[in-house]
Amino acid sequence: MALLEVSQLDVRFALRQGEVKAIRDVSFTLERGERLGIVGESGAGKSVAAFSLLNLISKPGFIAGGSVRFEGQTLNTMSERGLRKIRGNRISMIFQDPMMTLNPVLSIGEQMVECLKAHRRISSRDARAIALDKLRQVQIPSPEKRLDQYPHELSGGMRQRIIIAIALLLDPDIIIADEPTTALDVTIQAEIMALLLDLCEQHNVGLILITHDLGVVSQVTQRMLVMYAGRVIEQGPTREIINDPQHPYTQGLINALPQMATPGEKLNQIRGSMPSLSNLPSGCAFHPRCDFIRRTDGQVRPACIEQVPGFVQAGNCQAACHMVAELQEDRRLKEESQ
Template structure:
């Protein structure tokens, strides 16, 4: 049994003009010590999926269907008080902006000690010792000094290291990192991701990494979910997805990486933009931006099809796997093979 299982999750927001669906039929799992990446553009539903795991969706949002199981316990039906024993204790979260996470009027030590006392019966002296140990683990220089400093006295990279230390305070089974390097420069980003990878491997902690950067995912995670308009459209081993993406959207994300463009030329981009929740296209939500869309893409939501060790929700890939010709609307020319498809397991 997987440590974390998310099955057919639907999340909706009640609006004045009617409900909108932020997550549709999202399913994935995480084994103990496994590193999972969730990627996609802004608005794809990545952060909503992360917040929903810990039931941090605020009203008017709510879980409309599906199940979230952690270590055999169903989280989405637990009472708030019972959920507190898991949230921050066995499942920790790292948010995008450390200055929004840390309390500006409390010292780093006071915040770490408060976190420990909220979940354990422990003296202030012992809590401070644990906080000091965790700061050492994330390679904070002069950790004794940092405990008595305020967040504004630290650099952005150091604040993010402290957030990671706080996430590790109670030795969690899973860390959910929601774009943890967004506000940092490239050099510090690499240091933070290397630190997360080292800590997860050393302590056998599961990691769910939310990001829009496939370059980061390729270096840190073992499996990847690609999301678009609230749905998972491709999932599988990270190496297979990076080296041989099947869905046209995933191909577009990879082609948009700076290193994929010729030096001196314009960067590649996916035409159009992510649809709003109130205007999700019929059929495959990606069809208005897809160069390979056919008539069926405008009418039917694609089911998952197996391709190698990956699963892809794409009518075109389904046709290619079955050896059928494919005629995109934009070209009216039959396509026999759009991407190199691995052999499908029987």
């Protein structure tokens, strides 16, 4: 049994104009110590998926179907009291903006001690010693001094290291990192990601990394999910997807990387933009932007417009695409005819 099992997760928002399906039929697993990346454009549903794992969806959002199971326990139907024993304790979360996460009127030490006392019966002295040890682990200079400082006295990179230290305080089994380096410059981003990777490997902690940066995903994760319009459209080993993407959307994301463009030419881009979740296209949600909607004979694939694609196995990867299904079928027929 996997450490975390997400099955057919469905998250909706009840708005005046009707229900909006933010997450549709999302399924994946995470093994102990495994590193999983979730990528996609803004609005793809990455953060909503992450928040729903700990049932942190605020109203009018709600989990409409599916299940999230952690060590056999179903989190989405668990009581609030039961969830408090898991949130921050067994499963920790690193949010995008450390200034929004840290309390500006409490010192770093007070916040870390408070976190430990919320989950363990421990003295303030012992809690402070653990907090100091975690600050050393994340390579904070002069950790004794930092414990008595306030968030506004620290740099962005330092604050993010403290958030990672807080996430590690109770030795969790899983860390969910929601774009943990968004507000940092490139050199600090690299340092933070290297630190997070090293700590996860040292402590055998599972990592779910939500990001739009394929470069980071390729260096840090072992498996990845590609999301589009609230649905997983490709999943599999990270290296295989990066080297040989099957879905046209994944291909577009990789081709849009700066290093894929010819020097002096415009950067490649996927035409159009992410559709509104309240008005999704019929069939494959990506078809209005897809360059492969037409077959080699020039005719539009009717299935792309009419049917939501199911997953097709391609090597060790799965892709939800009618074109991939056609190619697989053509390959099968050729093999049978030989």
